[in-house]
Amino acid sequence: LEICYGATFLKMVWDIDIYQTSLVVLTIAGVYTITGGLIAVAYVEALQAGIMIFGSVLLMGYAFSDVGGYQGLLKSYFHAIPKMISKGNWTAKTACYIPHIPWPALVFGATSLSLFYGCADQVSVQRFLAGKNMSHMKGGCLLYGYLMLLPMFLIVMPGMISRTLFPDEVACVVPSECQKYCGAETTCSLLAYPMLVTAVLPTGLQGLMVSTICAALMSSLTSAFNSASALFTMNIYLWMRPLATEMELMTHLWELHSNVCLLLYRTQGLSSDHLKCETSTATPSFPQEGELLDVVCNIETSRQRD
16 A cells, blocks of 8 residues: 555656556665665765755755744644535534544553654664664664654644645545545545645655655665565574575575565555556546455455455
C-alpha cells in the first residue's frame, strides 16, 4: 500500500503513470539493495534522511507562511468546516465527532504498539545491529529518538494547515462530495499532503518534494527487502542447511531479493486495480484506511482463482 500511496501522490503532482513509477522505484531500490546489502542501504538512507527532513521543513515553512503562523493556525483550524455538511436525508451529526476511546485500549494498546514501533521494529533494529561498535549503536538510538519528535511538526501540523486551506476537499463529510474530490465515500484526508504541495510550493520545489516522497518510498522498500531476506536466510535457510557456504547464502539472498521485488510489483498491480488508484479524472482516487481488509481479501481471492 505504501507503493500505491506514493505512486498516486506522484500521479497527482506530475500526472505520472503509477505502474511505470512503481516499476522504476522498485528497480532502483532492488538494485542497490541486492548489490550493496545493508551497507549500501545505510549510506543511501542517511542521504535520503537529509533530503526528507529538508523537504519537509521547507514545506512546513511555506504552509505556516500561508496560514499566518502558528497563531493563525490556532484561529483558523476550528473554523475549517466544509460548506456542505448535509444532503438529502444525510447529515453529519455533531455527536459523530465526539471521541469515544476506551482508556484501556488507549493505555495498553497504544503503549504496546509504540514500544514495538520504536524499540523492536526490524526496520529500525537492523540499523542498530549494523553499528560499528556499541557507542555508535547508542548514539544511533538517541538520534532516532530525537528524530521521532519531528513528525508532529513535519506531518501533523502541515496536515492541519491543509485542512484550514482546503476545508471542502480535505474535510468533506458528505459521501457524494468526497466521491467527487477523491473517489472515496468516507473521507479525503489523504489529499491533505499532496494538495498542500501543489498549492503552496513553486514548481521547482515541488520537484524537491517529489524527490522526498521517492526517498521515503525507497527507504521503506529497502528496509523490507533487506530485513525479509536477512531474516529468512540467516534464521531459516541456515537452520535447514547448516553447512551452507557463504557463496550459497549470498546467492540465495540475491534470489530472495529479486523475488520480493517481483512480488511487490505484482501486488502493486492487484492493489491498484482493487483500490482504483488510477482513474481518468484529474484527481486520483486515494485508498482509505477502512479498505485495507477488503484489499487483502480481494488479492487473496484473485490468487486463489488464478
